[in-house]
Amino acid sequence: MEEVSPVKIMLKHLFNFIIFPGFLFTAVVGLAASWIDRKVTARVQWRVGPPWYQPFIDLVKLSIKEITVPKGASKPVFFMAPFIGLSAVILSSTFLWLANLELGASGFTGDLIVILYLLTIPSIMLILGASASGNPLAAVGASREIKLLLAYELPFVFALVVPIIKSNGLLKLQDLIAFQAANGAFASNISGFLAMIVAIFCMQAKLGLVPFDMAEAETEIMAGVYIEYSGILLAILKLTKIMAMVALPLFLSTVFWGGFSIWKYVVLLVIIILMRNTNPRVRIDQALRFFWKKMTFVAIIAVLLAMIGM
Amino acid sequence: MSLKLKALTKSIWVYHLCAGGSCNNCDIEILDLLTPRYDVERFGIMLVGSIKHADAILVTGSLTRKAVECVKRVYEQAAKPCVVIAIGACACGQGMFANGPNTPDPVDSVLPVDIYIPGCPPKPEAMILGIVKLIGKLRGKK
Numbered sequence A: 001m002e003e004v005s006p007v008k009i010m011l012k013h014l015f016n017f018i019i020f021p022g023f024l025f026t027a028v029v030g031l032a033a034s035w036i037d038r039k040v041t042a043r044v045q046w047r048v049g050p051p052w053y054q055p056f057i058d059l060v061k062l063s064i065k066e067i068t069v070p071k072g073a074s075k076p077v078f079f080m081a082p083f084i085g086l087s088a089v090i091l092s093s094t095f096l097w098l099a100n101l102e103l104g105a106s107g108f109t110g111d112l113i114v115i116l117y118l119l120t121i122p123s124i125m126l127i128l129g130a131s132a133s134g135n136p137l138a139a140v141g142a143s144r145e146i147k148l149l150l151a152y153e154l155p156f157v158f159a160l161v162v163p164i165i166k167s168n169g170l171l172k173l174q175d176l177i178a179f180q181a182a183n184g185a186f187a188s189n190i191s192g193f194l195a196m197i198v199a200i201f202c203m204q205a206k207l208g209l210v211p212f213d214m215a216e217a218e219t220e221i222m223a224g225v226y227i228e229y230s231g232i233l234l235a236i237l238k239l240t241k242i243m244a245m246v247a248l249p250l251f252l253s254t255v256f257w258g259g260f261s262i263w264k265y266v267v268l269l270v271i272i273i274l275m276r277n278t279n280p281r282v283r284i285d286q287a288l289r290f291f292w293k294k295m296t297f298v299a300i301i302a303v304l305l306a307m308i309g310m
Numbered sequence B: 001m002s003l004k005l006k007a008l009t010k011s012i013w014v015y016h017l018c019a020g021g022s023c024n025n026c027d028i029e030i031l032d033l034l035t036p037r038y039d040v041e042r043f044g045i046m047l048v049g050s051i052k053h054a055d056a057i058l059v060t061g062s063l064t065r066k067a068v069e070c071v072k073r074v075y076e077q078a079a080k081p082c083v084v085i086a087i088g089a090c091a092c093g094q095g096m097f098a099n100g101p102n103t104p105d106p107v108d109s110v111l112p113v114d115i116y117i118p119g120c121p122p123k124p125e126a127m128i129l130g131i132v133k134l135i136g137k138l139r140g141k142k
């Protein structure tokens, strides 16, 4: 076998990161998903809804607008935060796609944990950026986002422990997929099913959609964490959110549901959209109680059930 | 038509600014535009909460003395390009408050108004017609 030159490997990684299946591909899928979301929402409300290119044209428009920086803002953090959040979500979606599409032996032991961290970075960057803007409403939004982060991370981690226990300690995405291909998806057991339900609620909160959108609550704190962002920075924040709408369902179907397929993604998307359209926004204390009491309880039961092999 | 111009006119996010002396009827009539009957999201028009996200400012009501400074500051904070739309008789001229002691300035003496939509309050159809004319004007300009 010929030796592959390091330049070639690097080019391949760059291609994976920027074009397929990283940035561009995920962004296109995410834009489509976001259009479906808006269209279905409109149909539920008996409206017609925007045309298919609307999310894309929104981003184009935002990127040619002026960037305004508030007077008291800490500029470096304000400018850096959206970019770091976006690169984290690109990186995690690249890992997830590569693990699912089996483009070569990608991944490494422990990439499950790395992705868990990477998926938290956009929220943390949002908190940092909002706090750096110096706007009081952004501060309210940031404090809600922090509480929400603390609320959903606990049950989310517990839920992720279930597949690890069931697979006797596998921490690599591709191994998990292979294990599920051999032994059936984790979600077909009672413990895996419970864990997946918990993870779906956490996913909704991670995406910041109704009923857990109190950090950006348009009607009470005027887009909260996003309030001071404009122009291309806002476009990047929106794109991060849109891409997370691909990365998170992908992560869930990888870990609990035996790997990606289009219909699984559609089912998860439909769950997200239905939850978003049939619920009012909850208060932050209600969300905290919901995640720490109910969801953590369910997740712990799932872990115990997994330990006794159910 | 360039993509830039298309993007600017196909995705108008509006910020609703009540200039103080409004009877609130125009404001309610604006919200009518979002209802299923008119559904302006078809054209990419959305109501946003933050002036930093806005592409158009809808001004309603007659400008009160106290609100002048605030309105100026709101316009300064908007990310350009940003158009200003005056809605209702109050914002276009000064309506029934023309001689009021607390409403000395018309809106267009403070903001560069791009289009006036008269009526007390204007019907939602009139507002949509106004926006259509504004888009025509923006596209014709370039």
Ligand code: SF4
Pocket: B021, B022, B023, B024, B025, B026, B060, B061, B062, B087, B088, B089, B090, B091, B095, B119, B120, B121
């Ligand atoms: S124009 Fe008429 S309806 Fe509108 S704010 Fe003035 S008085 Fe009220």
